[in-house]
Amino acid sequence: MSHDGWPSHIGARVLVLGGIRSGKSEFAESLLSNAPSVRYLATAVIGDDEAFAARVAAHRQRRPQSWLTVPTEGDPAMLLGALVEALPEETLLVDDLGGWAAALLAADGAEQRVRELADAVRACRARLVLVSPEVGLSVVPPTEAGVRFADLLGLTNQAVAAACDSVVLVVAGQPSWLRRPGAPDALETPEVPATAGAKVTTASPAEKAAAAVANVPVVSPEVVVPTPAVATPSQALHERTQALPIVATGLVIQPGMDLPIPDSDARDAARDHLNLLDIAGSGLGKLSEVVLFAAGAQSRAVPAPWRTPRLLLLHGDHAGGVTAGQSAARSARIADEARQGEGAIGLLAGEYAVSLQVVGTAAAGPVEFEPATTLDVVEAALRQGWQLADEAADSGVDLLILGSCGAGAEAAAAAIVSAVTGAEVPALLARVVGPDGAVDDTAWMDRCAAVRDALHRVRGRVLPPKEMLAELGGADLAVAAGVILGATARRTPVLVDGPVGVAAGLIARDLGSPSRLWLAMADHGRHPTTVLAADVLGVPPLVDVQPGLGEGTASLLALPLMRSALTLAAALPALPPVLDAPPEHLQEPEATQESEATQEPEATQGPEAAAAVAEVDHPTDEPVTVAQPETEHTDGRPSPVE
Known part of the structure; x- marks a missing residue:
C-alpha cells in the first residue's frame, strides 16, 4: 500500500479504525512516513501466543529504524501518562486500543478509564495517531467475555473519536474519512475560489477580528522554546x-x-x-x-x-x-x-x-x-x-x-x-x-x-x-x-x-x-x-x-x-526649590540697614520717642534730662520751647 504521507488539514489527532487484516496499522504508519522520529506505543501483551508474536515481529520489521517502540506492558495508566507528558515536537503512534481495552476487562472503573483516555487524547500536545479495531460490524460475540470486550471497545472508540480531529475507517486497505477538520461544522473559514488575477490570503480568526475592529496588524508574541537544563552554573x-x-x-x-x-x-x-x-x-x-x-x-x-x-x-x-x-x-x-x-x-x-x-x-x-x-x-x-x-x-x-x-x-x-x-x-x-x-x-x-x-x-x-x-x-x-x-x-x-x-x-x-x-x-x-x-x-x-x-x-x-x-x-520635572529668604533683588543693601540702625532717634523721631529710647539706654530710676530743641524768635534771639 502506498500513500503520500501525512495529509494536509487532518488535524493533530487522528483515529484510524478497521477490522482484522483491514490494513489499518499499515495505513496509520503511512501517515507518519515523513516524520523524522516516531514513538510507537505498543499496547498488546504477547504472552505465549506464537502466531501473535510473529505478527508483532512483522510489524516491527516494516517500521523505520528511527522509530522508538515503547511497550506499555498491559498497564492502561502508562498510555495515559505518555499522552499527557508528550512534547509538542514529538510524534506518537498508538497501536492499538484493542490491547489497551483488553487490559481493563479485569479491572474496576473501566468506564472512568475510558473518559480519562479521551481527556488525555485532548490534552496531548504531540502529533498523535491512534489505531483501534472496529468490532461492532460483526455478530454479537458468543461468550460473555467477548460481549464485555466488544461493549468496552465500542465505548472507547466513541470517546476517542470525539476527542480526535479526524477519524478514518480502513476497509480492505481503502481509507474512508469519516470526519476531518474541514467539515462544515468545524470552526474554520471555507476557502473561496480565486478569480482571475485575484490574490487569495488567509488569516486566523484573531487576525480577522483585529483587522475588522482596528484595521491594525496583529503582532504575535515572541514564543520562547524551552531549552534543556545545563549542568554548568549560569x-x-x-x-x-x-x-x-x-x-x-x-x-x-x-x-x-x-x-x-x-x-x-x-x-x-x-x-x-x-x-x-x-x-x-x-x-x-x-x-x-x-x-x-x-x-x-x-x-x-x-x-x-x-x-x-x-x-x-x-x-x-x-x-x-x-x-x-x-x-x-x-x-x-x-x-x-x-x-x-x-x-x-x-x-x-x-x-x-x-x-x-x-x-x-x-x-x-x-x-x-x-x-x-x-x-x-x-x-x-x-x-x-x-x-x-x-x-x-x-x-x-x-x-x-x-x-x-x-x-x-x-x-x-x-x-x-x-x-x-x-x-x-x-x-x-x-x-x-x-x-x-x-x-x-x-x-x-x-x-x-x-x-x-x-x-x-x-x-x-x-x-x-x-x-x-x-x-x-x-x-x-x-x-x-x-x-x-x-x-x-x-x-x-x-x-x-x-x-x-x-x-x-x-x-x-x-x-x-x-x-x-x-x-x-x-x-x-x-x-x-x-x-x-x-x-x-x-x-x-x-x-x-x-x-x-x-x-x-x-x-x-x-x-x-x-x-x-x-x-x-x-x-517629569521637579518642583522649583523652596526659598529660605526673599530673592536677592528684593533685599535692601546692608549698608542702608546699618546706617538706619545707628541713626540718632532725635533726628528722626519726636521728643517722646527719644525719651523712650533714652530710658531704654539708661535703665535707672534717676530722672532723665531730655535736651529740648531750641527755636529762634522772630528777632533772632533763641527762645526755649514752652
Whole structure:
C-alpha cells in the first residue's frame, strides 16, 4: 500500500479504525512516513501466543529504524501518562486500543478509564495517531467475555473519536474519512475560489477580528522554546546576590535560604523623588507603589520602565474532583492558542511586546485519594522553575509574569492556601462558571468536597513546604515556587495575579522569606484565594479591573499602566526649590540697614520717642534730662520751647 504521507488539514489527532487484516496499522504508519522520529506505543501483551508474536515481529520489521517502540506492558495508566507528558515536537503512534481495552476487562472503573483516555487524547500536545479495531460490524460475540470486550471497545472508540480531529475507517486497505477538520461544522473559514488575477490570503480568526475592529496588524508574541537544563552554573555566579553559594553548589532548595532583599535606600530615595515631582493634584496615587517597588528591585532612585518582560504560562493538569467544571482539552487549547499568538494571553503578549514561554509540567493525581505527586517530582520541578528564572535573567528579562491554565490548578492552589492559613475551603473557592456563562454550583461543591477530603487526608501532620507541594499542590505549583525563588536570587521582580501565583508565593516564602518582597500583585480579581494569600504575603493589588480572562492576563493588562507610571516618574520635572529668604533683588543693601540702625532717634523721631529710647539706654530710676530743641524768635534771639 502506498500513500503520500501525512495529509494536509487532518488535524493533530487522528483515529484510524478497521477490522482484522483491514490494513489499518499499515495505513496509520503511512501517515507518519515523513516524520523524522516516531514513538510507537505498543499496547498488546504477547504472552505465549506464537502466531501473535510473529505478527508483532512483522510489524516491527516494516517500521523505520528511527522509530522508538515503547511497550506499555498491559498497564492502561502508562498510555495515559505518555499522552499527557508528550512534547509538542514529538510524534506518537498508538497501536492499538484493542490491547489497551483488553487490559481493563479485569479491572474496576473501566468506564472512568475510558473518559480519562479521551481527556488525555485532548490534552496531548504531540502529533498523535491512534489505531483501534472496529468490532461492532460483526455478530454479537458468543461468550460473555467477548460481549464485555466488544461493549468496552465500542465505548472507547466513541470517546476517542470525539476527542480526535479526524477519524478514518480502513476497509480492505481503502481509507474512508469519516470526519476531518474541514467539515462544515468545524470552526474554520471555507476557502473561496480565486478569480482571475485575484490574490487569495488567509488569516486566523484573531487576525480577522483585529483587522475588522482596528484595521491594525496583529503582532504575535515572541514564543520562547524551552531549552534543556545545563549542568554548568549560569551567569548568576558573576552577579551580586546572597544566593551564590546555593547556585554554585548545585542549587539545594531548602527552608532558610539566604536570599537578597530589595534596596531599601533606593526605595526611600524614590519616595523623596516622587514628592518633588511637578504633578498637579495627588500625583501618581496608587501607582506610586509601582515606582517604589521597581526602585527597590533596580537599586535606583529613578527606576527605568520594564522593557523585556516574560510571561511563563504553566500548563499542568490535575485529576479528581478539583477539576470539576474544567477539562484538560480546554487547558490544552489555551496553551496552544498562546503559542500561536491567539487567545487572550497570546494577543495581549504580542500587543505589549512580552515574550511568552509555555511550561508543560507533569500531571497531578487526585488529591482527595492520594498525594498529588512524589517528593522527587517536587524537587525536580523546583529546580526546573529556578532554571527558568536563570534562563530568563541570562537573556535580559527584567520582569517575570506568572500565569496558569491547567485544569484543577485553581482548586489545588486553594488547598495550599487553606493548609497554610487555616482558612475554610468554601470561603476560598470562587464560583464555577461554565463555557456558556452559567454558574455551575454542582462543580463548585465537587471542588469543595475534593479539597476538604485532601485536607482531611493530611490532617494532624505538620507539612513542610516540599511535602505540602507533594501532598496537595503538584508539579505546576512547584515550578511556580521555583520560579519565584530563582527570580529572587537574580534580583528580578515577579508579577502575579491569581491563585497559583500567590499559593506558590506562600511556599516560596516558607523556603526563603525574602522572596515575598520581590512579588507584586497586578490585580487579585476579587478571587477569594488570591485576596487572602496576597494579604498574608503583604502584596496589595495595584489595579482593580477584575478581568476574568485567565491567570496571567490581569498582569498583561496592568503592564502598560505600570510602565507609564515609571515613565512619568523618570521624565517629569521637579518642583522649583523652596526659598529660605526673599530673592536677592528684593533685599535692601546692608549698608542702608546699618546706617538706619545707628541713626540718632532725635533726628528722626519726636521728643517722646527719644525719651523712650533714652530710658531704654539708661535703665535707672534717676530722672532723665531730655535736651529740648531750641527755636529762634522772630528777632533772632533763641527762645526755649514752652
